[in-house]
Amino acid sequence: QNGLVENYTFTNFVEGKSNQLALAAARQVAENPGDSYNPLFLYGGVGLGKTHLMHAVGNALRQQKPDAKIVYLHSERFVADMVKALQLNAISDFKRYYRSVDALLIDDIQFFAKKDRSQEEFFHTFNALLEGGQQMILTCDRYPKEIDGLEERLKSRFGWGLTVAVEPPELETRVAILMKKANQARVDLSPDAAFFIAQRVRSNVRELEGALKRVIASAHFTGRDIDIDLIKDSLKDLLALQDKQVSLDNIQRTVAEYYKIKVADLMSRRRSRSVARPRQVAMALAKELTNHSLPEIGDSFGGRDHTTVLHACRKIKELRETNSDIREDYKNLLRSLTT
Ligand code: ADP
Ligand code: MG
Structure with missing residues (x-):
């Protein structure tokens, strides 16, 4: 079990101005793991595609070398596993396992904040992997230097490779994402309808996906076509909230x-x-x-x-x-x- 989500691929990722750099860096890493950017550090707000991109690299590496040991895990899992290893007196197995991987993808490393023992352990793993030329990809919800409760030596090391921001998608990208997701769900979504949704759901891609799912479900259950009226009906609460929004x-x-x-x-x-x-x-x-x-x-x-x-x-x-x-x-x- 490597923890990779199969459909988080490069093919399924829509490129836009907001994620261009992150995507380019991820592609580069997928082509030259271990020696282009190590670690690749992606940061940005929730629902912007960081996890998707890191899996895309993992899946690509996987495809090039099916027996490669690519390990994805959330940093909370890393912490939990380490605690368990300590309790079971198996910390050396823990170390050996993480040092034996070909690529290590650790998500949401802001969860390492204030967990000193985990940071210590991760620091050593990090160094060992870097030395061994094994690729690491890390994500975080903010710029690494801004994580309170994270050791300086880790913050500094995170910057040794390449640090790239993922920004919220602009309107055109939101439209493109909706069209792509509709297409994958084999649903007819007119550009007008996509535009209407994209104009109103602006926060992040996860919310955008959620809105589209609701529209699709409502079309499915009522037998209606996806037009502006149906969208207004199915996203009523969301749109009402927006109207109340103050500038x-x-x-x-x-x-x-x-x-x-x-x-x-x-x-x-x-x-x-x-x-x-x-x-x-x-x-x-x-x-x-x-x-x-x-x-x-x-x-x-x-x-x-x-x-x-x-x-x-x-x-x-x-x-x-x-x-x-x-x-x-x-x-x-x-x-x-x-x-
Ligand atoms: P994050 O890790 O930054 O919080 P995720 O990677 O979990 O965000 O993305 C949230 C959802 O949005 C996922 O279902 C992901 O597939 C989708 N998503 C995000 N960005 C894109 C994109 N550029 N193209 C297609 N899907 C995207
Ligand atoms: Mg994520």
Whole structure:
């Protein structure tokens, strides 16, 4: 059992601007395992195709060399296996096993955070594999340097090969993905229908797939054709949620007006309390009321870092518990933005 999902292949992966670099790197690794980029480190938000791509490499290697030992596992599994090995006094078997692979694919390594013993074990495995020229592919939901509770020596080593981001797909790619998935399911999906869905489901590919599945199921059970009406019916809840969605623009204007400051102040570098606090409130509202990612929110506030947004959200959450003015402000703003 190698843990590879058979249909996560390169053929089934739709290329777009958002994943171009990651795809190119994965292809390269599949052609020259162990000596092009080792490790290949893919990072990005959920549902963007990281796991798919890493399996695609595994499946390709598999096809070239059917007896190659390609091992895929989630980092939680690695941790659990190691704990078990320790309990059973079988840590040397554990080590031997992981060092004997031709390629090791470890998913979501953010789960190694704060697990010191696992990091230690993984560090040694990593070094042994690198030395042996065995390919490693790792994924993570964020940039490796930003994982709290991960040893510096591991972070630095993760960067020894190639680190590539996978971005959320833009509209054209979302349409292409829908068309491909419909085609695989042998379902007729018109470009108009695909466009309609892609315009409304923007977060990630997993959500996109989920929406398409619902549309297909509903067509199947009602015997109707897949047209805009059917899509509207079957995705009613999802679309209603979208209509209620507030824009970043709207949030910034409302917050500025409420605190009697300028929208430009929210974007500025000014750090005085009279501006900084409203800015934090606006960021927290943006996180709560929109589907925008932290980096996107940061961007819209004068190109700030996503960690600034995260900090603002935490700060406001804390203040809403301890400071009745902020609690009141937040409540009023929430109300005026959502009704
Ligand atoms: P991640 O590991 O980044 O959270 P996954 O690899 O699990 O995301 O992808 C989520 C789903 O979306 C999977 O079913 C995957 O096949 C699909 N998917 C993601 N990106 C693409 C793409 N570019 N083309 C086709 N399917 C994709
Ligand atoms: Mg994944």
